[in-house]
Amino acid sequence: MTEINSSKAPEPVGLYPHARRVGNLLFLSGVGPRERGTKKIPGVELDENGKIISYDIALQCHSVFQNVKYILEDAGSSWDKIIDVTVFLTNMKDDFEIYNKLWAEYFIQNSSCRTTIEINCLPTPIAIELKVIAIID
Helix, strand or coil: CEEECCCCCCCCCCCCCCEEEECCEEEECCECCCCCCCCCCCCEEECCCCCEEEECHHHHHHHHHHHHHHHHHHHCCCHHHEEEEEEEECCHHHHHHHHHHHHHHHCCCCCCEEEEEECCCCCCCCCEEEEEEEECC
């Protein structure tokens, strides 16, 4: 097993690598939309106590997809080698339609397996997180 950390994706919020390679499979830890080197989350407005006032799920989707690409590329894989994704949304009712539309744009050439789950919160004030499995040569 090989640990992989990206120089472009946001730093993990705990003690874990961005990904781990096992044979020809690459397992990514949960990836959110934060920006590397900051606590900034695209499209999120927080109050003075760090609670979410508003958020833009489309901006978060674009950012999380980009962060996944960063990790895949730094590991020697690529977007077209994704085989399975588990998606965690904190608001399925309001966000699924937008996320699903953007998914179709990003995965038009790669019809990966996907499971989408609603959860009540994530460790940081984000609305989406992806758990990805990809092939690596």
